[in-house]
Amino acid sequence: MSIVSGVFGGVDTHADVHVAAAVDTNGGLLGIESFPTDDAEYRRLNEWLAEFGPVIRVGVEGTGSYGVGLTRHLHSGGVEVVEVARPNRQRRRRLGKSDPIDAETAARAPLSGTARVVPKRRDGAVEQIRVLSVARRSARVQRTATLNQLRQIVLTAPDAVRTRFKDRARTGLVSEAAAMRPRKGHDPVAYTTLVVIRGLARRIRDLDDEIAGIDDALKELIDATAPSLHDCHGVGVDTATTPLVAAGNNADRLTSERSRAHLCGVSPVPAGSGKTSGRVRLNRSGNRQANAALHRIVLTRMASDPETRNHVRRRSAQGLSKREIMRCLKRYVARQTYQHLPRAA
Numbered sequence: 001m002s003i004v005s006g007v008f009g010g011v012d013t014h015a016d017v018h019v020a021a022a023v024d025t026n027g028g029l030l031g032i033e034s035f036p037t038d039d040a041e042y043r044r045l046n047e048w049l050a051e052f053g054p055v056i057r058v059g060v061e062g063t064g065s066y067g068v069g070l071t072r073h074l075h076s077g078g079v080e081v082v083e084v085a086r087p088n089r090q091r092r093r094r095l096g097k098s099d100p101i102d103a104e105t106a107a108r109a110p111l112s113g114t115a116r117v118v119p120k121r122r123d124g125a126v127e128q129i130r131v132l133s134v135a136r137r138s139a140r141v142q143r144t145a146t147l148n149q150l151r152q153i154v155l156t157a158p159d160a161v162r163t164r165f166k167d168r169a170r171t172g173l174v175s176e177a178a179a180m181r182p183r184k185g186h187d188p189v190a191y192t193t194l195v196v197i198r199g200l201a202r203r204i205r206d207l208d209d210e211i212a213g214i215d216d217a218l219k220e221l222i223d224a225t226a227p228s229l230h231d232c233h234g235v236g237v238d239t240a241t242t243p244l245v246a247a248g249n250n251a252d253r254l255t256s257e258r259s260r261a262h263l264c265g266v267s268p269v270p271a272g273s274g275k276t277s278g279r280v281r282l283n284r285s286g287n288r289q290a291n292a293a294l295h296r297i298v299l300t301r302m303a304s305d306p307e308t309r310n311h312v313r314r315r316s317a318q319g320l321s322k323r324e325i326m327r328c329l330k331r332y333v334a335r336q337t338y339q340h341l342p343r344a345a
Contacts, residue, residue: 009049009058010084010107012099013067020045021103022052023111032100037066042073057110059084061102063119072122083117084109120248125225129218130245136214136238143207150177150200157197158190165197177201228340233308234300235337242293243337251341260338264290266330282327294330294337301329 005025012019016037022030030052035041049055057080063071074081084106109115121127147170154165154173165173178201182194215237222229222240229240246263247254254260261267265286271279301308308329315325 006054006056007049007052008056008107008111010103010105010109011045011058011060011067011070012102012106013060013062013065013070014099015066017099018045018067018070019099019103020048021100021107022049023104023107024052025056025111027108027111029104032103034099037069039069039073042070045070046074046077046079055079057082059106059110059115060119061086061106064122068122071119075121075123081119082110082115083119084115118250118253120253121250122248124249125221126244126247126249129221129225129241132214132218132221133241133245136211136218139207139211139214143204143211146200146203146207147174150174150197150204153193153197153200157193158187160187161190161193161197174201174204178205226340226342229337232297232333232336232340233305234297234333239293239297242290243341246287246290247341252343254338254341257335257338260341261331261334263287264294264330264334266291266294266327266334291330294333295326297333298326298329301333302326 007030008023008025010021010023014037018035018037018041019032020035021032024030031048033045033048035045035048046055049058058074059082060067060071060074061084062068063081063083071081087102087105106115122130150173154162156162157165165177168176177197180194180198180201182191182198184191218237218241222237222244226240226244229235229243243264247260254263258267262283263286265283265288267283268280269283271281298308302312311329312322312325315328316322320328
């Protein structure tokens, strides 16, 4: 095997098998090989690429899904990795669709410069925050669904049961229902309904405890990773985790606040043509969870921050609508939170 001056790799990732391709600096195909998805095979894939020469850069499809393990392994070995998008439809119609073709396309993307996006690092404290956030979101959804079920059962319960619980607020309803000890009586429907109400209330209480425990763990991680984020008005545990997770453990990949704004979908997109210039449109792409977090922060500030309220009044007097003002504020918050993201030492 001849050794070349530099190698660009490309990997088409799947759940069970990754297909890798190697090209030289002139675009010549050096080889294509398949590798199962485990640590030993990730090491073998890296060694296979290195057999052709020094590895310059590797393009990986799905660095946040099927390719996350390989990306983590390559990062730990000091290999530069870039995110490769799915091949465009025109190319697929012309060349066809197969794993080797996709792998070769992924290898040519970093060579040509069309793939330049640095993927998020899935390690360190930010990865801990991400998995805790997933569990927290799931628990909140389950709690809301269970509470709705509880209220619906109370609404349709026999009269004696409905009268007992119908005017209770959430906290009182859950506390009283969870502490019940239903006894069998002359009405089996009422007894069964009370047993179900108690079970749902205890489930809600358990979910409350789970969410509180996750919040404590998240707060501890945020304080260790980006403590100054809490200094931003309107930023709580939930809205602090989202920008950290969106940026990843290597926030330095966002080279400017403009890239951060683009990531969150709050940067305007040029929309000019041959007869117009300077026109922009809304950016509806980016990380929508991060965009939603910015929206919640802005709503909080509009309700409780005097400086923001004065800004809203001033801009309203200038003729801007509430929606337009909120777009400007979201960009400002994105710029502010970017300054508090952790940086590499």
